[in-house]
């Protein structure tokens with residue numbers, strides 16, 4: 001089968017290479033998914049699990065990409081809950097070969113059923129961004145109706161979903177980003193927009209929740225904006241400073257089938273719209289990522305609608 005692999009940590013997205021690989025093995029509780037569409041986060045090339053397995057052993061050439069939408073073609077020993085022929089979407093394991101491949105082996109519990117009327121290219125844009133936004137806002141920050149949330153990078157993949165989910169729950173949403181992101185962020189439903197390059201941060205006042213995807217100086221300066229009892233949640237890096245009388249949390253997104261089901265319902269009824277940018281074929285992955293420009297997640301279309309035969 002064809003897959004994108006990486007071998008060289010220093011090569012960046014230029015190292016994403018089309019390669020012939022053996023069809024994957026379905027272990028216990030796995031499924032093999034025929035991948036129709038996949039998402040790739042450039043930051044993956046800095047993640048340890050891209051290069052080593054859980055025991056720390058080199059696993060290159062490895063297949064990156066950790067979100068997918070596709071069809072189950074095989075069940076592993078003892079796998080229940082999903083069936084051959086079922087449309088699914090979700091996360092692949094961080095330390096195993098991922099979704100930039102015609103077929104991939106995934107633990108079934110990391111996937112959720114996908115309704116026939118949701119396009120694979122849209123569903124593939126949701127697992128990482130959707131689960132990260134959901135877990136950050138609701139599991140870690142406990143955002144509720146009437147609270148104010150400041151969402152950094154609000155036109156990005158994670159931020160744009162966070163804005164929509166926070167509005168749905170009845171929060172007051174302030175989005176941030178570069179000047180060009182203003183219309184997108186307000187169009188997603190944010191009540192206010194802050195240009196991180198030119199606007200004064202202090203004008204925002206204290207907020208109940210800060211959701212940070214940028215890190216560095218943005219993360220550090222945000223600490224002072226957290227109201228007593230509030231939460232700063234970041235997906236960029238562990239924070240060096242804690243808010244006064246509040247808390248700061250860094251986390252890595254976890255697979256969660258129930259949350260994927262919830263997100264898919266919102267896709268179907270139109271409450272949630274992931275921003276999809278370019279849709280490019282597997283062979284053009286390196287070029288697609290090099291030319292990537294926001295807003296909108298670049299999606300790699302691996303298979304067309306026709307179901308190919310298993311090799």
Ligand SMILES: NC(=O)c1ccc[n+]([C@@H]2O[C@H](COP(=O)([O-])OP(=O)(O)OC[C@H]3O[C@@H](n4cnc5c(N)ncnc54)[C@H](OP(=O)(O)O)[C@@H]3O)[C@@H](O)[C@H]2O)c1
Pocket residue numbers: 041042043044128129132152153154155156157158159176177178181196197213214234235236251252253293294
């Ligand atoms: N811990 C986790 O579980 C987890 C999960 C998912 C993602 N992540 C990480 O979180 C980060 C964001 O992911 P993403 O997929 O949302 O990325 P993305 O789609 O590139 O979105 C990031 C957004 O932030 C904006 N931005 C970045 N730096 C900025 C700055 N200095 N000033 C103003 N705006 C700025 C970007 O604008 P431009 O496009 O104009 O630069 C973009 O709109 C990545 O580093 C990713 O690896 C972590």
